[in-house]
Amino acid sequence: MFPAILFYIFSVTIIISALMVIFSRDPINSVLFLIFSFVNAAGIFLLAGAEFLALILVIVYVGAVAVLFLFVIMMLDFNIENIKKETRKYLPLGLFIGAILFLEITLMIYTPEIFSNEFKIIGKSYTSNQSNTEILGNLIYTDYFLQFQLAGFILLVAMIGAIVLTLRHRDYVRRQNISNQINRDSKSSIELVNIKLNDRDKK
Amino acid sequence: MSFFISYITPLLIIFLQSLLVLIAVLLMAYFGIYADRKIWAAVQLRKGPNVVGPFGLLQSAADLLKLLFKEIIIPEKANKMIFILGPIVTCFVALSSWAVIPFAENWVVADINVGILYIFAVSSLGVYGIMMGGWASNSKYPFMGAMRSAAQMVSYEVSIGFVIITVLLCVGSLNLSDIVIAQKNLWFIFPLFPMFVIFFVSALAETNRPPFDLPEAEAELVAGYQTEYSSSLFMLYFLGELAATFLMCAMTTILFLGGWLPPLNIAPFTLIPGVVWFMLKVAFVFYLFSMVKALVPRYRYDQLMRLGWKVFLPISLLWVVLTASFLLIFDIAP
Numbered sequence: 269m270f271p272a273i274l275f276y277i278f279s280v281t282i283i284i285s286a287l288m289v290i291f292s293r294d295p296i297n298s299v300l301f302l303i304f305s306f307v308n309a310a311g312i313f314l315l316a317g318a319e320f321l322a323l324i325l326v327i328v329y330v331g332a333v334a335v336l337f338l339f340v341i342m343m344l345d346f347n348i349e350n351i352k353k354e355t356r357k358y359l360p361l362g363l364f365i366g367a368i369l370f371l372e373i374t375l376m377i378y379t380p381e382i383f384s385n386e387f388k389i390i391g392k393s394y395t396s397n398q399s400n401t402e403i404l405g406n407l408i409y410t411d412y413f414l415q416f417q418l419a420g421f422i423l424l425v426a427m428i429g430a431i432v433l434t435l436r437h438r439d440y441v442r443r444q445n446i447s448n449q450i451n452r453d454s455k456s457s458i459e460l461v462n463i464k465l466n467d468r469d470k471k
Numbered sequence: 472m473s474f475f476i477s478y479i480t481p482l483l484i485i486f487l488q489s490l491l492v493l494i495a496v497l498l499m500a501y502f503g504i505y506a507d508r509k510i511w512a513a514v515q516l517r518k519g520p521n522v523v524g525p526f527g528l529l530q531s532a533a534d535l536l537k538l539l540f541k542e543i544i545i546p547e548k549a550n551k552m553i554f555i556l557g558p559i560v561t562c563f564v565a566l567s568s569w570a571v572i573p574f575a576e577n578w579v580v581a582d583i584n585v586g587i588l589y590i591f592a593v594s595s596l597g598v599y600g601i602m603m604g605g606w607a608s609n610s611k612y613p614f615m616g617a618m619r620s621a622a623q624m625v626s627y628e629v630s631i632g633f634v635i636i637t638v639l640l641c642v643g644s645l646n647l648s649d650i651v652i653a654q655k656n657l658w659f660i661f662p663l664f665p666m667f668v669i670f671f672v673s674a675l676a677e678t679n680r681p682p683f684d685l686p687e688a689e690a691e692l693v694a695g696y697q698t699e700y701s702s703s704l705f706m707l708y709f710l711g712e713l714a715a716t717f718l719m720c721a722m723t724t725i726l727f728l729g730g731w732l733p734p735l736n737i738a739p740f741t742l743i744p745g746v747v748w749f750m751l752k753v754a755f756v757f758y759l760f761s762m763v764k765a766l767v768p769r770y771r772y773d774q775l776m777r778l779g780w781k782v783f784l785p786i787s788l789l790w791v792v793l794t795a796s797f798l799l800i801f802d803i804a805p
Contacts, residue, residue, distance in 0.1 A: 270478060296606065300553070303599070323588040331595030332625060335602070339621050342606050342614075399584050401645060444773070 271315055278311040293348060295341050303334045320401045488580045492569050499753075500713040504531045506754075507761050514765035538709075541702040546608060549699065553607035558704045561600025561711035565718065568593045572721050573648045575731040575745035586647040587635055590722065591628075594677070597715055598624040601679075601686060604708070605696035616695025619772065620679060620686035626779035627676040633787035634670040637663060637794050638726050643805030651730030653805070660727040666790055667727045669783050671759070674719035676779065678712065680760055682767040683775060690769075720756040721749075728752045 285305040289298045306329050313322035355362075408416050505520065505528065512519025520527035545551055571586040573579040583589060598621055605617020639645060641663070642653040660667045676683040687695030697708050724730055730752075731745030770778070798804040 294550075296550075296553070300603070319583065319585050320588070323585055323592045326592035327588070327595055331592060331598075331628065335598055335621055335625055338599075338602060339618065342602070342618075401585065446777075 275312065275315055278308045278315070281305070282308045282312070295344075295346055296338070299334065299338050299341050303330055303338075306330045306334065318400055320399075320404055485580065489570065492572075492574075492580055493566065495574075496566060496569050496714055496717065497710075499717050500710055501531050503713050503717060503757060504534075506757065507764070510758065510761040511765045514762070535706065538706040539703055543702045543704060544699075546610065546699050548609045550607040550609065553603045554699075555704065557600050557602075557604030557607060558700065558707035558711065559600075560603060561597060562707040562714070563711075564593055564596045564600065565711040565714035568718050569714070569721075571647055572718070572725070573651060573730060574749050576648070578731075578746060579648065582646070582648060585645045587639070587645050587650065590647075590718070591632065591635060594715065594718065595624075595628055597711070600708075600711065601696050604700065605686075608696070608699040610699055612692045612694075613696045613698045616686040616688075616692050616698070620696060623679070623683065623685060623775060623779075624677055626776060627673040627783075630669055630779065630783040630787045631673045631677060633784070633791050634666045634673070635726070637666050637787070637791050640791070640794050640798060640804070647725055647730075651725055651732060654729040654732060655736070658727065658729040658732075663727065663790075663794070666787065667723075669787050670723060670726065671756075672778075673783060674723060675760065675763060676775070678716045678719050680716060681764040682769050684769065685772055685775060688769060716760065717753065717757065720753045720760065723756045724749060724752040728756070 282305045285301040285308070288301040289305070292298050292301060306325065310322040310325045310330075313319075313325060508530070509519040509527075520530035523529040523533045545554055568590050570580045571583060571589050573582070601620045601624075602617045605613040605615075605620070608614070638650065638659055641659060642650045644650065644653075675681075679686050685695075686692075687697060689695075692698070697705055700708060731749040733740035733743065733745075733748055
């Protein structure tokens with residue numbers, strides 16, 4: 269009974285905060301509600317016994333991705349009316365994507381074999397006496413190693429691409445070269461020059 | 472009746488245990504402030520707090536009462552809801568991580584399988600309190616403090632993650648008690664000393680302690696994200712920060728200094744209970760934190776970013792690979 273109560277608390281909070289993401293007028297509130305719904309989704313993962321996934325969701329989405337999201341949105345200067353006009357242009361596309369997602373979820377619910385409790389992956393069945401960290405580790409790093417590496421490479425390419433697009437060396441920015449600073453000694457940086465005292469007067 | 476036995480009694484026990492841990496953490500914070508100020512003063516040849524109570528021991532209580540009885544001032548143009556939520560989030564997050572810390576063998580509120588991930592996840596939420604507070608104040612210094620803090624905490628989390636992975640490779644479990652028990656013969660500080668240094672420095676940056684206290688650098692930003700805060704809301708920030716600092720001390724103790732284990736497994740050391748050893752080690756790490764605060768000048772912002780991304784990240788990544796290869800070659804992986 270207790271897990272059921274928790275489940276309903278979590279899921280109702282997720283739905284309400286997901287709705288608030290769309291309906292709140294202030295973008296910051298939207299992001300905060302989005303984060304709140306992520307945290308509650310982690311709660312649902314915990315109830316399902318997937319403690320590793322729950323915590324990874326919190327670490328990756330809430331702890332890193334959403335922070336940067338919030339960071340960017342806090343820096344932007346929003347004009348709500350302009351945004352509303354702009355979004356109306358994309359309404360048909362949004363409706364189309366929404367319809368596809370809705371169709372997918374409906375299909376999943378009405379296809380019972382997806383919801384069966386037995387999870388068999390590439391012919392192996394995993395017993396429940398292993399912790400799900402171990403099972404996931406085995407799956408990702410042994411059974412699906414190639415796919416995992418490929419996904420990693422795609423991310424790497426995307427990362428390098430983003431760096432190449434944004435990196436600009438501006439000439440007027442002075443940079444600090446730590447090893448140069450440390451390697452300086454009195455011989456290379458101090459020069460003794462003999463000057464005649466009345467040089468200046470001649471000019 | 473069976474309903475009471477199966478639901479209410481365990482809940483009550485958990486509630487009482489949590490209360491006990493909360494009291495322990497608050498006591499640590501109370502004496503932490505005092506110790507911090509005394510050590511800082513001693514380094515600068517001052518006396519520090521010495522007026523209120525014997526040796527100034529009641530100074531923290533006096534400060535606490537002063538803060539509580541002040542008026543809460545909320546700026547006119549602040550976002551009131553988020554302004555109040557900010558410190559609450561910081562404090563809540565910092566205190567809730569303590570649920571999985573083992574103070575001694577079996578002295579833990581929640582002995583979960585993924586304890587270290589839980590701490591990592593929950594402490595990564597600490598940045599939200601600061602960002603919310605800084606943004607909601609609707610003032611430029613808090614906002615800049617919050618932005619700095621966000622970048623800083625996200626950067627140093629990466630190297631902390633790699634350090635944790637290295638330790639986990641040597642343990643083979645994510646349970647905090649298992650991590651301590653794995654150090655029965657050899658504390659991890661000896662084979663993994665470079666990682667200990669990286670973890671220690673990253674912990675300073677993660678908790679916004681000096682020399683990485685750029686989010687509240689008083690020379691540039693008044694008081695950073697807490698400029699507009701007063702009274703009990705300010706106190707919540709302060710408490711949250713201290714609880715997070717002590718959490719990092721406890722993490723260092725568990726990951727590298729053998730948690731509740733005595734330094735040598737022979738008679739005079741084993742007679743002292745584990746919780747005493749644990750608290751002694753936490754106090755020692757906190758002493759190191761305070762000494763760093765007193766001795767090292769504040770970093771410049773670009774130096775901070777350089778240290779995190781260009782020095783700590785490559786070194787910790789290299790050590791993950793080295794440790795994994797070493798364990799694999801000599802076939803001693805758990």
